[in-house]
Amino acid sequence: MENRGNLKMSLGILGLLTLLGLIAWVYQLSNGLIVTGMRNVVSWGLYITSFMFFVGLSAGGLIVSSSATVFDIPAFKAVAKPAVILSTVCIILAGLFIVVDLGSPERILYLFIHPQFQSPLIWDVVVIAIYLVVSLLYLKHMTQPAPDYRKLATMSAVALPAAVLVHSVTAWIFGLQIARVSWHSALMAPLFVASALDSGLALLIIVLAGLERYSDYKVEPKLYASLAGLLAAFVAVDAFFVFSEVLTAAYPGEESVTAALGLLLSGPLAPFFWVQVVLGLAVPFVILASAANRQSKSKILLAAALVIIGVFCKRVWLLFSSFLLPLVEGAPGITLGQAPAAGAKLDMWAMAGSYTPTLVEWAIFIGIISFGGIMFIIAARRLLWAREDTARGIRIAPTAAK
């Protein structure tokens, strides 16, 4: 079978990329985070951006699948299984991004041995752990030969709030910080959930299309249209929150907020902000708002891809808008935390933040995502098409074989 060859090659390439990422991580472990582009000014970077992004992707998937059961939307039940697999994989990736971001990952167990429950990060650890367990259980039940619908319903009822919560808690990691004006907003959780919904759904749509293309998995074309409709609504909500947030920030004209906003509207973060607003929100909404377009799988996929790119950009501007400006101004600025080479002129100060991910970060980033790809393919193979016939409990869309 042709697909099988493709699969092996895909797994091979993904495996290689994962290995490269692993090597990069070992390099990072031995040299320290100095091999990243992060320093004392911009102290979080691609890893945390990706963490936020993948938590969102994960939550979005689970929200869709569990709401299918909770609100009894039969059409969505069809995609519940791939959605849960996707969610599970994404949340594992999110966790991995935290691991690689730690300066002392060998102490990661301290999160469980010495948890300090005041910290939103511990809330996140707890919620993600619950979420992961729920996802796995959910998946287990779903893939039972004879799933217990009542149990499934109960689990959905847990999974849905957990999914909303996991992303809200991630938002609160940032939103509760009075130190950083562009994070400190009550809207942070809704903003994150909105992003989770649209990006998670968009990814689900793309993954479904991928499954369809590369496996025997079949999706009812109508389902794309209805998911696309939902995506349009999610995009609109996301746009609404972004607009509301920006307006609230801009209107009073407070100095530090205006400065942070300036980064978005016309500063170094403007490309990310405007890509999200235009390509990530406006364009997909225009595409998906049209019922005719919703009949076109390729247009839906284009819109979904744009939404995902947009949300990634949103993570970027959300994170960095709080890091680029020094919190207390004055020359020579903030120490970078990087010792100069012996004999070299000492340049250890920054008056403003700047950040470019290094090759090491990109390698780890790609490695983790590749690892996610491997996990998904293996899980999908085992849980979706390998046992397709036995998994009657979930009504797979009737094969609309050509």
Added chain:
Amino acid sequence: MGLSRRTFIKTGLAGAALGACGALPPVSKWLRQSDAASDPQEKVAYTYHPPNCGGRCSFKCTVKDGKLVKIEANEWPDKRNSLVCLRGLSELERVYSPDRIKTPLKRVGERGEGKFVPISWDEALTTVAGKLKELKDKHGGKSIYLKASSGVEHPMFSLATMLGAQFTNHAGIDIGLSGGLHQITGVGLFGPMNNEVTDWVNSKTIILLGNNFLETSMTDAQFFYDAKEAGAKIISIDPSYSTTTTRCDQWISLRPGTDTALILALINQVFANKWYHEDYLRKNSTAPFLIREDDKKLFKLGDKYQVWDKNSGSFQPYDAPGIQPELEGDFAADGVKLQTVFAALREHTKGNTPAWAAKITEVPEQVIKDLAKQYATAGPAVLAWGWGGPDKWYHADSLGRAGGILAALTGNIGRVGGGVGAANHHLPGYFAPFKGWPLPKDKGFAPAKPEMPATDFPQKPNSVRAVIIQGNTLNQWLANAHQTAAWLKKLDLVVVVDIFHNDTVNYADIVLPTCTNFEMEYDCYNLQVRRNHIMMMQKVIDPLYESKTDFKIEQELAAKLGLAQYLPKTPADLNNARLKDPAPPLKGITVETLKANRYIQRLNAPWEPFRSNMNQVYATPTKKIQLYSEVLLPFGAGFPSYEEPQEASPHNPLFKKYPLQFSQAHTRYRAHSSFSNARWITQIIKEPKVEMNPKDAQKRGLKNGDLVEVFNDRGKFQARYQATPDMRPGSIRVSEGWWSKYFAAGNLQNVTNSANNPRGYPLSHGPVIPFNDTLVEVKKAGGAN
């Protein structure tokens, strides 16, 4: 130590912080005592900080495993002095700098090229001794010149004396104003203030004249603030907005180099408003002395200066008892009209009105009038100048004299809360002269008579064929670096004794690595008196690499010349000799008592602030304040007058080509060229900057951070432009002392003025190097002219 403490913390914290914050035992319970002395591997040693600044802070140093790990202020008997500054602290790294010279070196390339090979101490010393002996035999001792920087604790003066070398020559630095003031008050080298800075709390007005006190005398800062809080009005007269200016009550910015005009206008106002202290002048100054109309000399009968005594109605010797000298009147003797110095001075300064000065200095007339009133009438006043500003100008002596005259007219010399002179790192204090090392009298050992001020060596024919340089003195000490380099290249022998591989080292034939003042082969080293205390250096660590102390090098070099037997065996021997039959302030103080008292003791001196001339006796030939100078009469300068700067004046035709005045200021970040390479300091300021007002930069199309070239006919250098609104438009500045390697190209001394004012030669400390009396132009580096 660190490890065990960490373990301790760990156990102390285990579980305690679980789930809660703040639920920890008080640190004192779990923190192990880490007092350095309690650790058997640690030891404490006391020394003081010498390099260049002169502040002489006494240090308590902690050494662990043979390495310097902590520098703290020693506890002084006068606890206010228990201080360190950033430069002192930076020694922790500087001692171990990668720039250290590790072995003796022999030059293999051209002079200045910097190509060397390591050689043994024996070869180095044999070579140097052989050359010195040869030169002495052939050309006499005067062919050898020894120059030690102010940062060197053991200048090899004994060896130089035995060689009959030149080394007491005037050095042209930090003496511009004091040379003038010396004419008035007989003040010593560098012209320190009469009153020590702790007396400022008694002042009502403190004028800082080109004195960035808070940077150059950091460890005296508390006294500045105490005075301010006690109600003194502190006024900064500085072309630019200095660190100190920001902390003053008033800032008067004037055109650089015109300070004399300002002070003359103040004198004019003192006369115009009769704010002078008549009785004080009559008693304590030469104000009643009489100037002959014919030759402008002071009227004498026999060898005695005469005054007109009101009581007897006759000429009387100025020091005759019971006389009442007249300050004014028409007198004549032998048909020659006589005028009192007082009246002549008034006449001399008649034209120096505030309006006149306002035009020259660009200070508003009213500001000058108000300044005069404040200084002359508000009570005890200080006129405190620095060494980095108006001191480094061609006509600095006139300013020093004008300042002295102003202080004298207002009775501010020898007065509580008064004083005039250089206010720098606590220079004035109770005096405690050391004895010299006794060289045998019968050997005819004597230094050569100085041929000329040392600043003339590169400029005039002279006998010097060999130079021994202790410390990086040439590159930063002398202006016009190309001239200096040309001279060095002509010499038969250049020996550099230095710690670090700096610019001057590159000109050496033989380089001898000396050690920092923390390292020594002996248990103790030099003595110093500062801030009314005497301190001694204790060994802190062993000399690093193959370096040796200057003391040891002198001894070994002398041994090669067969002269070692005349030198002290150890620094302790030298110190014992210096403290033998001591002057009263040193009575009872010995090497042993110093060791027993953390290497610092207070002099036997009163606890009240030191104030010189309180008895109104001056170190002048007349023992009075001499308002009039016969020494400078041949230059037509019996009284000081304002002259336009020699170079940095808009009236100079050169100004069209080079319209920017160039200053090299002292900063807190270095003491001359010391600490150029201190990495703890260069982490703050990493390279020289051309500080320029953005307005001037705009005219030249420069953006902040641009690499620029500063140039004139003497030479050029490159560094980055720093937008500095603090700079008075028309002036630029590069802080002095940077080694060449920190410049993009060249060195700031490539452009500086080295002209010697002929009027400087008869002055006590010789002519000053007019570093700041320099014109330059600036352009973007690499760009079109």
Added chain:
Amino acid sequence: MAKKLGMTIDLKRCMGCHTCSLGCKMQNNVPMGMLWNRILTIGGEDVDTARGEFPSLEKSWMPLSCLHCENASCVKVCPVGATYRDEDGRVLINYDRCIGCRYCMAACPYNVRVFNWQKPVREPGHSYGEAPVRAKGIMEKCTLCVERTAKGQEPRCVEVCPAKARKFGDLNDPNSEVSKAIRERGGQQLLAEKGTKPQVYYLR
């Protein structure tokens, strides 16, 4: 009553000499590339430059290090309790607990925390001062010189200040020098509106 250790910094006396900064570096074995205590020029774009147009200029200096907030946002966010506020009110870091997540760094409103992005580089090549060595991958910052203040000494920055601009003491003691200075001079907390209640007060 428990102590609340604090400090006042007189900005009228501070002259930007960096002595406290280097004193801190020495005392606390702070590696190259970072400082626990740094001196900011409140003026132009570069160190020691003024803002404004000659001669209407403005320039001052502000030392900045951990302000030991009573309501410390760093303490709240630390997931493992590595950052804590001790009984005397010092905000400290347990170097053996820190996992290097840098959440505290993001949460601090003052940019005063520094991270060991690499194995600490010390010039000279050996450790100095009294504070323990910190490893790569963990956070550090001003401890109010816990090694000294626990023994009743002043923090190093207070001791070395040549301008005598810093005072140290117990804010809970109304008669302490710091309490008096805050009362008499109207001590100000940095970014007081953040509600972090710093125990370091600036006197302007």
